[in-house]
Amino acid sequence: MKVTLSDTARRFIALFEDETGATAHDCLVFDDRVVFLVAAGDMATAIGPGGRTVQSVERRIDRSVELVEDADTPEAFVASALAPAAVRHVTLSEQNDTVAYVEVAEADRGVAIGSSGKTIDTARELARRHYGIDDIKLT
Numbered sequence: 001m002k003v004t005l006s007d008t009a010r011r012f013i014a015l016f017e018d019e020t021g022a023t024a025h026d027c028l029v030f031d032d033r034v035v036f037l038v039a040a041g042d043m044a045t046a047i048g049p050g051g052r053t054v055q056s057v058e059r060r061i062d063r064s065v066e067l068v069e070d071a072d073t074p075e076a077f078v079a080s081a082l083a084p085a086a087v088r089h090v091t092l093s094e095q096n097d098t099v100a101y102v103e104v105a106e107a108d109r110g111v112a113i114g115s116s117g118k119t120i121d122t123a124r125e126l127a128r129r130h131y132g133i134d135d136i137k138l139t
């Protein structure tokens with residue numbers, strides 16, 4: 001799917017890639033945070049030793065930074081977007097809309113939802129942008 005980036009998101013991706021050496025495939029910009037979709041296999045590079053690399057990016061953009069690792073399949077992508085929640089299984093249903101039904105360990109439901117729903121809302125937006133998934137529902 002084609003992803004359209006704002007000028008701000010493009011600037012943040014350029015800064016992120018220069019600072020970390022990791023590749024970012026997407027960027028969601030919020031008032032208090034920025035979410036980068038990091039290329040599969042680049043997560044350790046993006047975080048850096050002891051988190052120093054990502055902390056440097058946070059200082060430079062003066063916002064909290066969250067990282068999501070890209071994946072090759074829609075199911076793996078949804079599971080990655082909900083990390084660090086323990087996702088047991090993802091099933092896609094394509095009746096009227098495409099919905100990802102996600103089985104999450106009961107103890108990790110709160111982690112998958114996130115504070116004020118931030119984690120699941122971010123996962124929904126990224127899944128919509130990259131795989132055309134209309135909704136994510138926890139089971």
